[in-house]
Amino acid sequence: xxxxxxxxxxVAFFESHLxxxxxxAPPGQTLGQxxxxxxxxxxxxxxxxxxxxxxxxxxxxxSCDILQDAIRRYRLIIFGPSNxxxxxxxxxxxxxxNLDVNLMNECEKYxxxxxxxxxxxxxxxxxxxxxxxTIWGILRGLETFSQLVYRGNYGEFLLNATKxxxxxxxxxxxxxxxxxxxxxxxxxxKENIEAMAYNKMNxxxxxxxxxxxxxxxxxxxxxxxxEGAYNRFTHIYTQNDVAEIIEFARVRGIRVIPEYDTPGHxxxxxxxxxGLLTECxxxxxxxxxFGPINPIVNTTYTFLEGFFSEVQQVFPDKYTHMGGDEVSFxxxxxxxxxxxxxxxxxFPGNYSRLEQYYEQRLLNIMAKLxxxxxxxQEVVDNGVKVRxxxxxxxxxxxxxxxIAKVTALGHRALLSTCWYLDYISYGTDWTSYYNCEPLNWQxxxxxKKLVMGGEAALWGEFVDTSNVVSRLWPRASAVAEKLWSSxxxxxxxxxxxxxxxxxxxxxxxGIRAEPQNGPGYCVKExx
Ligand SMILES: *[C@@H]1O[C@H](CO)[C@@H](O)[C@H](O)[C@H]1NC(C)=O
Ligand SMILES: *[C@@H]1O[C@H](CO)[C@@H](O)[C@H](O)[C@H]1NC(C)=O
Ligand SMILES: *[C@@H]1O[C@H](CO)[C@@H](O)[C@H](O)[C@H]1NC(C)=O
Ligand SMILES: *[C@@H]1O[C@H](CO)[C@@H](O)[C@H](O)[C@H]1NC(C)=O
Numbered sequence: 383x384x385x386x387x388x389x390x391x392x393v394a395f396f397e398s399h400l401x402x403x404x405x406x407a408p409p410g411q412t413l414g415q416x417x418x419x420x421x422x423x424x425x426x427x428x429x430x431x432x433x434x435x436x437x438x439x440x441x442x443x444x445s446c447d448i449l450q451d452a453i454r455r456y457r458l459i460i461f462g463p464s465n466x467x468x469x470x471x472x473x474x475x476x477x478x479x480n481l482d483v484n485l486m487n488e489c490e491k492y493x494x495x496x497x498x499x500x501x502x503x504x505x506x507x508x509x510x511x512x513x514x515x516t517i518w519g520i521l522r523g524l525e526t527f528s529q530l531v532y533r534g535n536y537g538e539f540l541l542n543a544t545k546x547x548x549x550x551x552x553x554x555x556x557x558x559x560x561x562x563x564x565x566x567x568x569x570x571x572k573e574n575i576e577a578m579a580y581n582k583m584n585x586x587x588x589x590x591x592x593x594x595x596x597x598x599x600x601x602x603x604x605x606x607x608x609e610g611a612y613n614r615f616t617h618i619y620t621q622n623d624v625a626e627i628i629e630f631a632r633v634r635g636i637r638v639i640p641e642y643d644t645p646g647h648x649x650x651x652x653x654x655x656x657g658l659l660t661e662c663x664x665x666x667x668x669x670x671x672f673g674p675i676n677p678i679v680n681t682t683y684t685f686l687e688g689f690f691s692e693v694q695q696v697f698p699d700k701y702t703h704m705g706g707d708e709v710s711f712x713x714x715x716x717x718x719x720x721x722x723x724x725x726x727x728x729f730p731g732n733y734s735r736l737e738q739y740y741e742q743r744l745l746n747i748m749a750k751l752x753x754x755x756x757x758x759q760e761v762v763d764n765g766v767k768v769r770x771x772x773x774x775x776x777x778x779x780x781x782x783x784x785i786a787k788v789t790a791l792g793h794r795a796l797l798s799t800c801w802y803l804d805y806i807s808y809g810t811d812w813t814s815y816y817n818c819e820p821l822n823w824q825x826x827x828x829x830k831k832l833v834m835g836g837e838a839a840l841w842g843e844f845v846d847t848s849n850v851v852s853r854l855w856p857r858a859s860a861v862a863e864k865l866w867s868s869x870x871x872x873x874x875x876x877x878x879x880x881x882x883x884x885x886x887x888x889x890x891x892g893i894r895a896e897p898q899n900g901p902g903y904c905v906k907e908x909x
Pocket of ligand 2: 498549
């Protein structure tokens with residue numbers, strides 16, 4: 383992952399050079415400033431030096447596997463793999479010996495919607511302290527600490543005295559990746575999860591299957607991927623792959639929420655589960671095509687219950703994304719059995735009611751499994767009444783009205799409309815993501831409280847392993863700051879120097895984040 387580190391040059395520097403001096407950043411870039419911006423951030427002109435050979439990240443409170451792993455990781459992120467730097471500071475230079483890492487309570491095992499991510503980070507001219515009530519706050523604080531450290535003119539590691547009090551503005555800060563339109567390798571998924579941690583994003587929304595392919599290898603229903611994956615051997619995620627990705631995310635405080643989109647977007651399911659999809663008719667006969675999931679037969683719900691009880695066991699997060707978008711009624715309209723069913727149930731011709739019938743039975747199954755559920759906004763747009771605890775994901779144009787409506791109905795909401803990163807154009811575009819204020823619409827304070835956050839969505843039609851990282855980063859970093867930082871962070875122009883530094887920081891850590899701001903350079907380029 384850290385390609386950069388393997389080629390880290392050991393910069394020899396000498397005692398005589400070790401007076402601390404102003405460092406030149408590339409034009410238009412900050413030095414040692416964090417992204418996303420903390421809620422409260424003060425930095426001071428006092429410079430401290432870190433000795434890479436002896437500097438310690440020292441747990442002084444509780445500890446656990448996640449903390450031990452994070453300390454190992456952040457040592458490497460901050461200093462690289464080599465500890466061989468000769469270090470003989472002059473007497474007038476303040477050397478910071480360690481960062482006290484004070485986890486005030488025992489670790490929680492898995493990140494969740496309810497997790498707290500607060501932390502405080504205080505670096506004086508002689509001490510540094512990171513404190514948080516939760517392991518998740520410690521992870522965010524370690525990330526911030528790592529961002530404050532920068533290289534001096536002689537390769538030395540520098541840090542300014544700093545005082546930070548920080549917590550996220552929104553609790554759900556996600557990235558959607560789509561592994562159905564194109565398969566994404568396990569390694570590239572992990573690379574993105576790593577980049578998410580560098581941006582304090584905390585939900586990997588895994589749009590794992592769709593019409594085009596079904597790469598999830600089910601324990602109970604292996605035929606789904608045998609028949610529905612692009613290739614049953616090479617283009618699948620085995621149970622081990624899924625577990626590995628969940629663990630990789632967990633230790634970074636990132637939730638993995640899979641999306642199994644139904645009743646539309648489910649063509650690939652039909653190949654391995656006969657009778658699941660609606661048969662479409664022409665001139666009174668099945669025409670060989672299939673539409674959305676067949677909502678009128680009980681075998682559908684038996685299957686869904688079996689499948690989603692597995693999903694609940696495999697994915698530790700309480701929430702599953704249930705999709706529900708873009709359901710075409712045409713095939714349902716053509717099918718005489720469905721027409722008859724609707725007559726019998728007293729809603730002839732009302733396909734929204736049929737969709738409602740499906741969604742209600744589906745979400746009742748999820749409730750029975752004690753799962754949380756997120757759906758795309760169309761379900762509500764179509765007048766479908768869903769359980770009040772359903773989270774509604776807004777993605778369409780006119781989102782201000784839509785999110786006002788959804789929250790007026792009492793639903794919690796997520797926003798993605800402004801952050802469809804699969805739409806690309808010439809030039810800088812992160813600023814438009816940055817200019818979208820998720821609470822800028824007409825509604826009561828109680829309604830606004832129902833907005834849990836949002837997600838940058840990178841749909842996979844034109845994205846695969848070859849370009850997913852560079853298309854996503856650093857553009858998703860703009861979304862990360864909108865969702866973490868105070869609403870006062872709304873001026874893209876003044877954020878630009880920090881954005882550029884952050885992009886270079888990711889590049890320096892081996893993430894192939896694209897140059898979003900036109901000509902320029904990074905001190906450490908990608909290699
Ligand atoms: C860090 O300290 C240096 C030297 O005093 C100063 O020039 C610089 O502006 C400081 N940086 C920040 C982010 O405060
Ligand atoms: C954490 O941040 C929230 C704001 O989101 C604040 O209300 C709360 O007091 C903070 N808790 C701690 C322990 O700092
Ligand atoms: C299908 O399930 C529903 C709800 O549980 C039940 O009322 C109905 O009798 C079942 N239909 C058949 C054909 O078994
Ligand atoms: C169809 O059902 C929906 C949901 O119950 C309802 O809002 C709508 O008014 C119905 N449409 C018609 C034409 O009856």
